[in-house]
Amino acid sequence: MPTHEVFNQVPPLIGHDVAEDPALLDGLAREGAAWAAPEVHELGVLGGTERAQEWGRLANENPPVLRTHDRYGHRVDEIEYHPSWHELMNVAVTHGLHGTPWADDRPGAHVARAAKFYVWRVDAGHGCPISMTYASVPALRQSPELAAQYEPLLAKTEYDYGLRAPLGKNALLAGMSMTEKQGGSDVRANTTRATLHPDGTYTLVGHKWFTSAPMCDLFLTLAQTDAGVTCFLVPRVLPDGTLNPLRLMRLKDKLGNKSNASSEIEYENAVAYRVGEEGRGVRTIIEMVNMTRLDCVIGAASGMRAGVTMAAHHAAHRRTFGRYLSEHALMRNVLADLSLESEAATVLMTRLAGATDRSVRGDASETAFKRLALAVSKYWVCKRWPSHAAESLECLGGNGYVEDSGMPRLFRESPLNSIWEGSGNVAALDILRAMAKEPETVEAFFTEVGLAAGADARLDDAVRRAKDALTDLGTIELRARRIAEQLALILQGSLLVRHGHPAVADAFCATRLSGDWGIAFGTLPAGLDLTPLIDRATPKIS
Numbered sequence: 001m002p003t004h005e006v007f008n009q010v011p012p013l014i015g016h017d018v019a020e021d022p023a024l025l026d027g028l029a030r031e032g033a034a035w036a037a038p039e040v041h042e043l044g045v046l047g048g049t050e051r052a053q054e055w056g057r058l059a060n061e062n063p064p065v066l067r068t069h070d071r072y073g074h075r076v077d078e079i080e081y082h083p084s085w086h087e088l089m090n091v092a093v094t095h096g097l098h099g100t101p102w103a104d105d106r107p108g109a110h111v112a113r114a115a116k117f118y119v120w121r122v123d124a125g126h127g128c129p130i131s132m133t134y135a136s137v138p139a140l141r142q143s144p145e146l147a148a149q150y151e152p153l154l155a156k157t158e159y160d161y162g163l164r165a166p167l168g169k170n171a172l173l174a175g176m177s178m179t180e181k182q183g184g185s186d187v188r189a190n191t192t193r194a195t196l197h198p199d200g201t202y203t204l205v206g207h208k209w210f211t212s213a214p215m216c217d218l219f220l221t222l223a224q225t226d227a228g229v230t231c232f233l234v235p236r237v238l239p240d241g242t243l244n245p246l247r248l249m250r251l252k253d254k255l256g257n258k259s260n261a262s263s264e265i266e267y268e269n270a271v272a273y274r275v276g277e278e279g280r281g282v283r284t285i286i287e288m289v290n291m292t293r294l295d296c297v298i299g300a301a302s303g304m305r306a307g308v309t310m311a312a313h314h315a316a317h318r319r320t321f322g323r324y325l326s327e328h329a330l331m332r333n334v335l336a337d338l339s340l341e342s343e344a345a346t347v348l349m350t351r352l353a354g355a356t357d358r359s360v361r362g363d364a365s366e367t368a369f370k371r372l373a374l375a376v377s378k379y380w381v382c383k384r385w386p387s388h389a390a391e392s393l394e395c396l397g398g399n400g401y402v403e404d405s406g407m408p409r410l411f412r413e414s415p416l417n418s419i420w421e422g423s424g425n426v427a428a429l430d431i432l433r434a435m436a437k438e439p440e441t442v443e444a445f446f447t448e449v450g451l452a453a454g455a456d457a458r459l460d461d462a463v464r465r466a467k468d469a470l471t472d473l474g475t476i477e478l479r480a481r482r483i484a485e486q487l488a489l490i491l492q493g494s495l496l497v498r499h500g501h502p503a504v505a506d507a508f509c510a511t512r513l514s515g516d517w518g519i520a521f522g523t524l525p526a527g528l529d530l531t532p533l534i535d536r537a538t539p540k541i542s
Helices: 022-030 034-047 050-061 083-094 109-119 127-140 144-155 281-317 329-360 364-394 397-401 407-413 424-437 439-450 457-469 480-499 502-513 531-537
Strands: 065-069 075-080 174-177 193-196 202-212 218-225 228-235 246-251 262-275
Touching (some): 022 034, 022 109, 034 050, 034 109, 050 083, 065 246, 109 281, 127 144, 127 202, 174 202, 202 218, 202 228, 218 262, 218 281, 281 329, 281 364, 281 407, 281 531, 329 364, 329 480, 329 531, 364 407, 364 424, 364 439, 397 407, 424 480, 457 480, 502 531
Parallel strands (some): 193 218
Antiparallel strands (some): 193 202, 202 262, 218 228, 228 262, 246 262
């Protein structure tokens, strides 16, 4: 006889369109990429299938393996991946999530790419090489001859895995390799040395402490010349088919991001080609860093949406004390608060994607806005994700703490985006640097925020406080994080007041801007309309 009947368990979250996200779709249209909606929905439908979700699970439960030598003792420095990794990569590349927007002249191409990157969330790890390939193009353009050779292959929608001479492949992936043991974010402390040869090539000797996705075909890296830190392009395979002596020493054992190989490498006279001017390497590669920072924001916003979607789905189907969880007042407060944070991140992400698209096309005002707004957003949105992931997990109770739910993997991913491309202090100091050295960025930022002036008194008051905080220069570095937070909140508030659902904008201004808000999620004050917030986060299963 069976011991018990299984009931009151939540059905699997499959069979839904991940792209059915009002904040995302509104932003897609508003930022000039409505034409991409069918492509975004196509990817969203695939992301909601059991098959795609299984790829993500298997890629993380079967992490990459380093093979330094073949059976005969030859050095091969290869990474062995589970087949699910290749399925994920194939989808991402064929849908143009990597370098494709750089070859697309349509206005909104970078917005379309951002939306697709946002909805294809079944695994975060494979997004790393996708993001780096996207970001490599503007840095590579500092050397037009190299860009002419490699950029078309970085934009091809074909996944061509394997170590072969780059110009003989159908398509390429690119990575970056910057930090060293002794320096971390302080890349000017790097010791890797570059030696120039008569044919114009260089050889590199040194190490890198954290190089993700080492199976990429090309890497942008930093090394010292007599002129200072310089940027170089390092291929994994040389034109004659031999391996470039870029040695993979070991793979990192990370908290999360398990599907993605992150390695320590050593250059043993590795052949390299200079990108940009000698001694200007940081300025050259910062173009790549800024693009990957955009993807940090997109990834964090996507992760928040995933968390609240799973929480809302669970609450809509799980009964306690005679009612569905979603019918309990306190749980509704939590879900609404999680949804509010998610929508604020998404509306900000789409605005940044639009600014990026217009900046690429030569809009100077958007370039100035993006410079400060992106640093502010990288700091704040990525900081908010871990607490959001923890609260989303808690909505599932003990079930959320079990690997089968998918919540632990989401939780382990959540701290990464705040660390990648400059942790919190680095981002906060970058904000101060932008304001001091490029005052036009401050003007552009407050011009954007000012478009919502007069629409909500709580927002207007928060903007005044933020401006006042910038007048005391004596303690400004000590207060850099607080300044970053204030700027992020007024920017999110202004966007929601102008473009968001009225209930979302009202809740945001009542809490994030007015101070009527507790530290924990689920502390929204009485009197707010929570229903639209919860409805907009609850997935519709077909």
